[in-house]
Amino acid sequence: MNWISELFIAALTLHVIIELVLNVRQSVKVGLSRKAVPEPFADRITLEDHQKAVDYTRAKLRLARQQLFFDAAILYVMTLGGGFEALYRLWLDSGLAPLWRETGFVLTTLWLLSLLHLPFQLIRTFKIEAEFGFNRTTPRQFVIDLIKGWLLGAALGIPIVAALVWLMQQLLDAQWWLWAWALWMGFNLFILWAWPRWIAPLFNKFTPLEDDTLRQRIENLLARTGFASNGVFVMDGSRRSSHGNAYFAGMGRNKRIVFFDTLLEKLEPEEIEAVLAHELGHFRHGHIKKRLLLSALISLAGFWLLNWLMQQPEFFTGLGVQPPSPGTALVLFVTAVPVFFFWLGPLMALLSRKHEFEADAFAAEQVGSDAMIRALLKLYRDNAAPLVQDEWYSAWHDSHPPAPVRIEHLQRHKEQHHD
Numbered sequence: 001m002n003w004i005s006e007l008f009i010a011a012l013t014l015h016v017i018i019e020l021v022l023n024v025r026q027s028v029k030v031g032l033s034r035k036a037v038p039e040p041f042a043d044r045i046t047l048e049d050h051q052k053a054v055d056y057t058r059a060k061l062r063l064a065r066q067q068l069f070f071d072a073a074i075l076y077v078m079t080l081g082g083g084f085e086a087l088y089r090l091w092l093d094s095g096l097a098p099l100w101r102e103t104g105f106v107l108t109t110l111w112l113l114s115l116l117h118l119p120f121q122l123i124r125t126f127k128i129e130a131e132f133g134f135n136r137t138t139p140r141q142f143v144i145d146l147i148k149g150w151l152l153g154a155a156l157g158i159p160i161v162a163a164l165v166w167l168m169q170q171l172l173d174a175q176w177w178l179w180a181w182a183l184w185m186g187f188n189l190f191i192l193w194a195w196p197r198w199i200a201p202l203f204n205k206f207t208p209l210e211d212d213t214l215r216q217r218i219e220n221l222l223a224r225t226g227f228a229s230n231g232v233f234v235m236d237g238s239r240r241s242s243h244g245n246a247y248f249a250g251m252g253r254n255k256r257i258v259f260f261d262t263l264l265e266k267l268e269p270e271e272i273e274a275v276l277a278h279e280l281g282h283f284r285h286g287h288i289k290k291r292l293l294l295s296a297l298i299s300l301a302g303f304w305l306l307n308w309l310m311q312q313p314e315f316f317t318g319l320g321v322q323p324p325s326p327g328t329a330l331v332l333f334v335t336a337v338p339v340f341f342f343w344l345g346p347l348m349a350l351l352s353r354k355h356e357f358e359a360d361a362f363a364a365e366q367v368g369s370d371a372m373i374r375a376l377l378k379l380y381r382d383n384a385a386p387l388v389q390d391e392w393y394s395a396w397h398d399s400h401p402p403a404p405v406r407i408e409h410l411q412r413h414k415e416q417h418h419d
Contacts, residue, residue: 003356004318005080009338015342016072018396020065025392027061030054038402041377041387049381056132056384063128074116079319079336084109088321102165102327107157109331111150118146129241132384137240145240148202159189161330168310168326175305181300188295189251192205196230196249196256206258214269218257220365221273225280232257234264243383246275248283266382271375273391274367281362287355294351306333345396352399358405361413367407369414373407 034054037045078084091105125142129135137145163183165174191199201208209215209232218232230253237245237260244263250256257276264272282288306329309315316324321337363372380387380403389402400406 002082002314002318004315007022008079008319009076011339011342012072012075015339016068018342019068022393022396023061023065023068025390027058029390029393030057030386030388038387038404040407043134044377045381045387049384050387052132053380053384053386056128057386059128059131060124062118063120063123067117070120071117074113074120075335078113079321079332082180082320084319084328084331085321087112088325091327097160098169099165102169102325103158103162105327106161106165106330107154110157110334112154113335122228134242134384136242137241138234141240145203148377152199152202156191160184164330165326168329177303181303184299184303185296192249194252196258197254198250200235204239205236206256207236208232209234209259211264214264217269217273218276221277221280225277225284225366227280232259234259234261236261238262244379246272246279248279248288262382265377267375270367270371271378274363274371274375275379277363277366278359278372280366281359282355283359284362285355287359290355291320302333305337306330309333309337319345349395349397349399353401356400356406357409360410364410364413366418369410373410376403376407376410 004260031054034051036042037047037050041050070410087109088105091101091108094101094104096104122132122142125135125137126139129137160183164180166182167365168181170176171179198208214234222229229248230250233256235258236322237243243260244260246257246263248255257279263275267275309332310324310326310329313322315322316322316328316332319332321328321332360372379385385403387403389398394402401409
């Protein structure tokens with residue numbers, strides 16, 4: 001065991017402790033609010049709906065605590081316990097050419113890790129979601145989705161991993177990491193472009209919005225905000241869950257506006273317009289481009305770091321793998337290296353909350369704060385989102401501002417702008 005091993009154990013332990021403390025704080029804070037609806041929502045959310053949100057949130061937190069310890073144990077076993085080393089030795093004995101040996105090791109290792117997490121996915125879907133009335137996924141649908149996901153992962157994963165391994169093998173003494181970064185960014189942009197038209201339809205059915213009145217309302221909003229899309233579509237989300245949502249997908253001419261059918265069932269036209277205006281706010285403020293740029297910079301730094309780590313044999317031996325190879329480097333980079341950088345999560349969450357405030361303000365300017373507040377309250381109620389949050393937990397995890405803070409900002413915007 002070298003200093004890398006000790007640093008890894010320290011970082012993993014610290015991560016588990018922080019997540020456990022935050023999880024317990026959140027569970028206690030939410031649980032203490034169960035007897036009464038928090039004051040800002042007392043006249044708009046029933047006690048029954050609030051208690052359902054409390055119980056649902058605490059159930060998910062309990063599962064998250066179990067998964068926290070499970071993930072830490074699996075990562076320890078696979079690294080310092082020799083799991084990755086044993087799998088790699090099997091592929092070394094396969095007799096395959098180095099390119100396909102390394103590619104096979106990476107993909108089968110990631111597939112095995114996904115299999116190990118399958119029980120938590122089953123518990124989340126068929127126990128927690130079902131217990132609180134959200135799950136509509138049948139076992140047959142679950143298995144079909146799982147197989148489709150594996151096949152899609154293989155179809156996309158084999159060429160991109162093989163290409164990365166080839167670059168690492170052929171250009172190891174040159175600037176391979178720059179070429180790898182360019183390839184990775186091109187792959188991600190391709191996925192963003194192809195997702196709405198070619199990938200998402202493999203899992204869901206998308207139909208053009210048929211409500212003429214609502215479609216006209218949406219088209220008017222798009223016209224006055226200067227946003228062009230490839231259409232407004234309704235997704236059959238109700239096949240799997242009663243949760244509602246809306247999102248944009250795609251790039252260029254492939255941009256689509258997608259509403260879950262469950263969302264359209266629960267919101268009034270003005271509230272749907274407010275939700276759409278919020279999403280348009282992300283585009284108006286350039287959030288998508290900013291996140292793409294940030295992602296590009298982070299991945300560039302990541303590939304540079306990977307290049308440096310491949311020249312440090314003690315990094316591999318310290319994490320239970322030898323000798324260094326492109327495949328083991330990629331696996332450790334995806335699974336073990338993030339442990340050293342877990343503290344970056346809150347910074348990304350902070351940036352995301354800032355973007356949400358800006359998008360909310362844009363929606364308030366377009367359709368008024370009241371419509372946005374009503375839409376949020378219905379979404380909180382129907383999705384059983386907690387109305388209270390522990391400050392530390394929220395700051396560390398939440399990509400969206402807590403409910404009271406978000407609604408307070410919208411009300412303040414209303415007072416300042418008289419919308």
